[in-house]
Amino acid sequence: MFFFGIFGIQQKDRPVKEFDNIICPECGRLTRAELRESFTYFHFFFIPIFKWNKQYFLQLRCCGSIYTVNPDYVRELQHGDSVDFDRLQKMQMPNNICPHCGSFINPNFAYCPFCGQKLS
Structure with missing residues (x-):
């Protein structure tokens, strides 16, 4: 977070949609x-x-797997009920995502501010 008095720049992460009854391609x-x-x-x-x-x-x-979604596929996901994993790209766990809860965090943190777990 960066502030200029009454102005600021901030990073935000928010849920858009949840899908039920998905079979994980990683763990099955x-x-x-x-x-x-x-x-x-x-x-x-x-x-x-x-x-x-x-x-x-x-x-x-x-299993906490994370996939990046192509911007042209986002609208289809928002209005549909199924997920085509062939159109997604598996993402390696970056250091700005908590491995315990999946929230986006500052990589310099020792503990996750969302779930409280120690980061390695």
């Missing part, structure tokens, strides 16, 4: 998946003015 279990949007935004008195650097991810609850 029946699970749930969550479509998440991550973006950076400029705000004035904590009122968002504009967003940039939008990225979409699909996170599975069973």
